[in-house]
Amino acid sequence: NQEWGWIKKNAVINCSLIYKKSDEVSTPTDEMLEGATLSKDTDTLIKASKNWIRIELKGLVTTLLLERKKHPKKTPMNTFLKLIINTIYGTIASEFFSVENVCVSSVVIGNNITARARCLAWCMAKGFHSVMSITDGGVFDVNSVLFYKRKSLNLLEGLHRDKLSENTINNRRKFCYKKPLMGFEIDFNNPNCYKLMLENMGFIPDVDDKKNKYTCLSIIDKKAWEHLASIFDIDIFNYNQFEFETKDIYTKLILHSKVDYYLEKPNNNGYTIAFRGMPKVWDDSIKSKVINPLALDLFKAIENDTPLKIEIDTSELLSLSDYQIKKKSDGNYPLLPHDSVSVKKVFYSHSPKSSRVASLSELKKLEKRYETAKKSENAIEVAAVKKWGERLSKD
Structure with a gap:
């Protein structure tokens, strides 16, 4: 009320x-x-x-x-x-x-129905301090989730750009603080981390460490749900309308935008990549399509802070909207929706799409600068827009 x-x-x-x-x-x-x-x-x-x-x-x-x-x-x-x-x-x-x-x-x-799933993702973002939210999930640090002294929709809405969320000392106005979800920190780079976590909680580890990992992920799921339920008094948690799972543990993250990311498993034991719009390539050894190796080059360029531009010649299905535009300008346009068309795609390592600005007007300014920089097809100019967006985020 x-x-x-x-x-x-x-x-x-x-x-x-x-x-x-x-x-x-x-x-x-x-x-x-x-x-x-x-x-x-x-x-x-x-x-x-x-x-x-x-x-x-x-x-x-x-x-x-x-x-x-x-x-x-x-x-x-x-x-x-x-x-x-x-x-x-x-x-x-x-x-x-x-x-x-x-x-x-x-x-x-x-x-x-969709709104409830979105609401859960929003609660996860505010309760876990997620790095990003994608449809119904996200990435968060299990050693650093948020606990609240007080909360309101206004505080929660502006959390990502509010300095009160930081662990400042003697700040009477601070409304939340960061703490390990499990009550203690877990070093996931330690090969015995799952065994140690179970022992710390009073459980007897299994001799099979894969089973220990599965048990730990299940415990994290339960603890995470309880954490969100303690913050948000809504039907989703009161009636357990959803359930979620921790997909895997990663110790390294490289962000390209809010939806494009590189996640590396502990001790460089594999990785997961998502790069929207980047066409996959055929791997004959496994008879399946895989992430284009050029996506790795883009993430490596981000990690080394080296602006990079990559062009790819590929084909895609003609969308209905693009078909309508073509047909309007050319009544004899020969193709139909879902016909294959050749396209050139350009990707930049330093994208300002991950910048979190304070208002819609600032977002429009950022997008306008980004479109102008892309027309130059210069990776350094695009990277400059990203830095400008990061300054907006800090302000």
């Missing part, structure tokens, strides 16, 4: 839908079976029934989720069941099934 004024001032409602209890029916009415009537000119709703039918999906989805857990990840049956589960959500969320005579979906309900 005390933050209702803040919500009214800052929230923007783009769309809402109300399902009245009084409009619920057990079987379809004639009006429902007629479907919806849309304007041919504006595609807006002209006529539709207000009645609705409740379809319980919990039993079906729970059965599928439990069955999927019986099969290891990336096995055919696990993948198959994952696709079936995703299809249930996709049917709810897709506009394709929401008009005319197939009113089985609601984009508003789909938005609410």
Whole structure:
């Protein structure tokens, strides 16, 4: 209640839908079976029934989720069941099934489901002090998560640029501090780290250290969920509406942007790369596509603070929007959407996309400078924009 004024001032409602209890029916009415009537000119709703039918999906989805857990990840049956589960959500969320005579979906309900997952990611960012959030996850330091003396939506929203989040001494206004999630620090570069962690918690380690690692990751998951639940008094945690897992442990991170990253396992024992837009290349030894080695060159350039530009000639599917633009300027344009087209892609090591600015106006200034620098095709000029963005972040 005390933050209702803040919500009214800052929230923007783009769309809402109300399902009245009084409009619920057990079987379809004639009006429902007629479907919806849309304007041919504006595609807006002209006529539709207000009645609705409740379809319980919990039993079906729970059965599928439990069955999927019986099969290891990336096995055919696990993948198959994952696709079936995703299809249930996709049917709810897709506009394709929401008009005319197939009113089985609601984009508003789909938005609410997605909003809860986004809310969880937001809570993870604020509770773990994540380096980044990607859809429904992120990267965080298990030895340095946030604990709060007090909190409000206003404080949490501005946390990433607020100096009060730092461990300053004798700062009476400080509202949060950093502390190890487990209550003690873990040196993941130590080959015996999982054994030591279990012993520190009073558990007897297994002789198989792979099992020790699995046990430790499960404990971290449980502790992480409890940590978030202690901060946020919301349905997601009160009713355990989600669950999450720690995918793996890494001791080195190189960021290119908010979504492009290099993660290295302890003692240089493997790595994971994500580089959106970078086309994968075929590896004949494993008969599969892999990350382009040029992505590694870009991350190495970031690590050494050496501006680098890489050009790649590749092909991609013609998008519908690009097709429409081409067709508008050339009525005889020969290609169709999803036809393969040749493109030249340019990547820069020093991207300002990872800069966290204080306002939308500053973000627009940053993007404008970035677009201008890219036109020069000069890696040093692009790197200068990144440094300018970093100064904005500090300010």
